[in-house]
Amino acid sequence: MSSSPTSSGLMDITMPQMGVSIAEATVIEWKKQPGDAVEADEPIVEISTDKAESDVPAPAAGRLKEVLVEAGETVDVGTVIARIETGAAAPPAPAGDDGQAAARGDGEASAGGDGQASADGGNGGEPTVTPVVRRMAEKHNLDLSRIEGSGRRGRVTKKDVVAYLRERDESAAVQEERAEPAAAPAELAEPVLHMESPYREDAPPAAAPAPAPAEAAAPGGRELSVMRKRIAEHMVRSLQTAAHCTTIVEADMSRIEAARGRRSYLPFVARATIIALREHPNLNATLDGDMLTVHDEVHLGIAVSLGEDGLVVPVIRDAHELSHEGLGARIKDVAERARSKRLSPDELRGGTFTITNPGAYGAVLATPIINQPQVAILDLEAVVKRPVVVTDADGHDSIAIRPMSYLCMSWDHRALDGALAAQFLSTLKRVVEGWQG
């Protein structure tokens, strides 16, 4: 379909070329009448050739101005068959209007609007609306036709809108007087250098109720869930109780990466942690007031995220008796049951050491809060490839790409000292790096 804008803002609709060999076509039926609003691509006329029938879509939105070829007539391809008046973006005609008079008062741009605007700024040939004025009008829900434009051909300028808004606000007694009305805009109390456009800082239209002062619940606020309240209470108590300290070692995860395949590395590190706890039993302990209890069995707590609801820490009892496969199966089991809320209360009690593992989300360091009354908590973060210095058997150094992870442990300085924490983490690092699977 070919069509071309004319200088008067009209667009020609020509008989389309329906095929290389087709030279003429017949108008079957007009689906729109002169004066009708048309959408872009809306079928407006049905045509026929000796090979096919087809609808011709409107080339642009507007109003069908005139029909030049009546139904039943056959004309050559390329003949102008109708004209569309573009830009009169076809809003529904105002009530009471007979629909024929083009409703152009919406201030929309008129694509080739000519220069012969009527001086009273009424219909026809209105100047284009500038981007900033359009945006301001949308934001403040303004009818631009009600604002007197000071620009060329009556164009509404940003200044006009600013003055209009100010006047409106003043008459609404929302603002105390801060500038003289409209006439001398240069003098308005323009904020200092490089503020955003002035209108942006205007108060929103008076409709919004004043926010209630002080303590009343903020709109959109909600009370914490029971679980969150419990977590909050537990975390704050832990921070107030224990002398938190965090020690970090960096471990080369190559061996575990090689062994784990597509499985999580958590059971491997959990197993390594248990081995390290057996070497340093003072970390497998609970501190209740002044009473430190070092446990023989490892009851391993595993933090399980429940998404937005919160977090629970089911305990795997006698975890020291399990291989990494056994640990993996148990972790999977308690995590599933935690998420489906099928854990028994007993399964959330009696831990002697806890592992938390948010590393799946990409963080590399954290300082976890101890799960009271335990004395330490191990945090596993993301495994990331880093260039590291490796030393071969002959003592030669080279740089290699290795999957590395920070093992972060918060511990209670009331129960132990930094040397022990570091020794424990060194053991853990040794077991992880020397993983025998």
Add this chain to the structure above:
Amino acid sequence: MPELTYLQAISDGLREEMRADESVFCLGEDIGAFGGAFKVTAGFLEEFGADRVWDTPLAENAIIGTAVGAAVEGLRPVCEMQFADFISCGFDQLVNVAAKLHYRQGLAVPITVRLPSGGGFSGGPFHSQNPEAWFLQAPGLKVVAPATPEDAKGLIAAAIQDPNPVVYMEHKHLYRRSKGEVPEGRYETPLGEARLAREGDDLSVITYGAMVLTALEATEDLDGASIEVLDLRSLYPFDREAVLRSTRKTSKVVLLQEATRSCGVAAEIAALIAEEAFEDLDGPVVRVTAPDVPIPFSPPLERAVLPQVEDVKEACRELLAY
């Protein structure tokens, strides 16, 4: 603070850097015994000696090439092109070598190339050009164009101390025409930061170099309109945020450059505004530039080609009335 001309301020800045930093030295045609074609380096030979103030042959490629080598070895050379127009002879060393060494080999090339540029004195087509846009198309170079004596001194210091090659556009017409108070001692004007030459509400003129003076004169009293003048100071990198802030504030922008029209600084800024601040515009972005022609000798023709105060006034009035 003493009042200095633009030329004295460049000289002062160079001298301060040479006094404070032994790695700084100057090289160029007739800059030693003669003190330079415009006398920027007058007295330098006496103060710093021939080891640090080199008179070179008429060979811009050799001047810049030598500077690149010295910079790679840790010195901070300052090259003078006698006229900006002649840098075409040194283009290869600047654009293909200096600009790319960091990317190719990780080497810093802290050279400064001073370009006495601009027209307005019947210098004709070989002594009047504003070739800054050439260098905006050479990634790796920074480009500055001060308008005031204070910035001339601060930017020469910043250019010298920056680890990258910096093209320093010094407008010849400002040399003795632009005067102002200049702080004593060493200081740097940060690269990439514009300066608000005048605050205003109704329209922004964004410009640089000698055209800052033209803009200020043209808009000092323009039918009572409040006109902001933004002095870019740095052309690459340029201060995007300052451009966008001013655009959002006034919503009407005139871009003014003495250089020819196509693909210049004004075009680049117009593109930025179109991309980032379209919805803040209350009128078309307007450029006032020289047309795409060489600068004529003839004084009336030259005036017709280079943007004049009246041209700026007319463009502003047109846009204000839009």
